[in-house]
Amino acid sequence: MALKGFASFAIRKAIAAIITIFAIVCVNFLIFRMVPGDPIRMMFRDPRITAEQMQLVREKFGLDKPLWEQFNCYLTELFQGNLGISFWQKRPVLEVIADRIPQTLLLVVTALAIAVILGTILGAIAGWKTGTKIDSFILGISLTLYSVPTFCMGIIFLLIFAFQLAIFPLGGISTAASGLTGFGYWKDVLWHMFLPAISIVLWYGGEYVLLTRSSMQDASGQDYITTARAKGLKESAVLRNHALRNALLPVVTITGVNLAFAVAGIIEAETVFSWPGVGRLVYDAVMKRDYPLLQGTFLVFAVAVVLANLVVDLIYGYIDPRIKVGKSE
């Protein structure tokens, strides 16, 4: 019964996600057609390209066809997993993005996971002990970190830890031309990952602290906490089982929403730390006006965010006692 209810809830959410993705695909397609300027002419820095040569390229990319036909073609190709050819790199967009995704996932998933865990724990403690020295200590740090732009923090970290103290590299994912393989290589990657990861952790961690803290404050004033205490439960049990469980709900929501904003942070972090991931790819694609590539990366980001939100929704439906998906029928 409960499982069945959950399944229908999950299916509803999944359908909503698919509709969202389709809408994104449409917008994504249209946005780049609305940008002024001829992308084909922008592909060539050399002014001596003739009208004929441009027409050939235009035909090659299907840009000579009417908009509706282009859209049709775009959808068809999309379903076959073809995101087009990058103007700038002259190879399939999917291939270009796929080359970069592992690096970004490695950095972002690691850093965000640490940020969420650390932020929640510290936030819970601060919220539970509102008004104490521990609280103002944690709050102080979090507010500071949260208000420093990632870019700025990254540069400062580079300056202190990579340049002045020289204990971390100045950027990149691995030591250039090191010839390292296997274990040595991965150790090298971890070493390179430290500063960018810490920057992301600190920035997003601060946000989670603030969020969990205020949510915890709300929860700790609720009647059910008083009830729990009245029952004679240990303080730690009240914190864990009653307060935190309820306080976490908004944190889960924000994790999903936050992923969308994380994209911007990732672009900054990857640029500052020369990290060869999707974020820097977007930056370069913008600089080089590579429409197919931009379209592709936007789509990948959008789909990632929608999927993450779907997962969050499902988790939410599972953990929030108020969403009684099982009993609604």
Add this chain to the structure above:
Amino acid sequence: MRKRESLLALIGTVVLVLTLSIPVMQCAPAAEEEVTPPPEEEVTPPPEEEEIQYGGRLNVGFPAEEGIETLICDETWQYTEMGCVFWPLVYDQLWILGPAPDYEPLPRLATSWETEDGKTWTFHLREDATFHDGVPVTAEDVAFTIEYLPQADPAWAYPDCICEPGSIKAIDDYTVEFTLEATIGGPYPAAFWMPIFPKHIWEPYKDDMLSYANYPLIGSGPFKLKEFKPAEYIWFEANEDYWGGRPYVDEVVFRTYGSEDALYMALKSGEVDIIGYSGCSALVVDDFRETENIEVIVSPGIGMVWLSFNLYKDGPLQDLNVRKAIMHGIDRDRMIDLVYLGYAEKVDSFMYPELADHNPNLPQYDYDPDLANEILDEGGYIDTDNDGIRNDPDTGENLSFELIVPSDWTDEVKAATLIKEQLEDIGIDIVMKVLDLDTFYEYLYVPEEELYDIGFGEEEPGPHADWIWEFGRSYEAGGEGWNTAYYDNPDFDEALDKMLAEVDTTKRREYLYEMQMMMAEDLPYGFLVRPDLINPVRTDKFEGYVETMGGVSTWINPWTYFEVHLK
């Protein structure tokens, strides 16, 4: 209370930073040892009488936006900084432009060449050159490249390599002959700055060379490509079998940095030895001067900066007097001081002043606001509506022009602001339009679409720059494209064609003088400055950086990589 809270917060931050750094400091040395690149002392003892030491790895830093992402032979090899520096290391050319100050054509794959009419060229190849896979370089490879590369991308199609169909012949294994469509006179032979590709690898892709990923890369140059990691690095190693002997350094690594700050830090910390193309900004030069083990080499620039006046568009700019007034209204000395911090010189032509072909008698447009005002007054451009801006006597409209400049050119954006300010003093209004680079070029290259009045121009003609004069060829004479000013002067076209075809150096110079004079008098382009190239280089490990115009590493200067060696 509040005070105490903020104090606590501050302490918190400090503690946080410290605790973070402690474990890090402890584990760092071990990690560092692990990743230390192969020892640079690994020197191969060379059979050389001179005491030049072989070995070492030269690290070269590029900002990420100057990097390349693929090894495809498209226009990035001409128009991106890393693209045009990387290929001359791995590919040999028929001949190469020598270093400063003579910039002579030097034999490379070709030992000699001859032509009688400047159209039919015969190149004799050396017999000891091989590609990196061991296959000898023959006339077939040269013929193949000359035939197909110019078709691959318009960026490779220059008059000195576009041949009459069917005229390219490998006469024997080591002799190539081809007939150009245009006549090439002057001191330099045909087929300038062209990588010679191995036919046995490229043959299947000849009709669409851009479809070949080109990895592993096989060339015949002094360096071999060892590893290419897009957005990270290009790793070169010395070609032990190079016909001219291997280069002194064992390895060269081009590395990319996401930001200029990181690149500068890398240079200061010794992670890179030189900056790959554009040198450093004048703003940080003093900082580098004070850094130990860094020498700052200031070279005359290779890039020229000018204003293109859109002469297609109807309006006061078509009046030579207005253009003259604008040039007299711009204080270039102040521009050099404020924008380029003194690191630039004034120019009056596409020709560099130190070259013999530069006409020394060109009219100068020195800063003279009084003269500018006088010219405008005489031309009838009076401020009739008292708004501080002069009016066009024909239409009554304000003398207001749109000036376009790309946002990437930070110095020129500043220069544009200065120009706007200065021209206000002579009653001319400038509306600045800062565009992204691609949109900028999209506007600039089609003056007929009237998307701008005045555009900034910047190119790197280099010492062998017949092509730069195409900026003056009229549309009627086929000048579409580069002629961003829509300059239209049949006399100029005639002189240009004669110059290109002239074999006699003295006569050629006469035509060049004439062309420069016409341009300076007609002012389709208002020449402004030539910014210096500031190269901070590390001197703790290497010496022998070669300096030409444009600095130690440019498209015309692969010499640093061939000559640099351990101290």
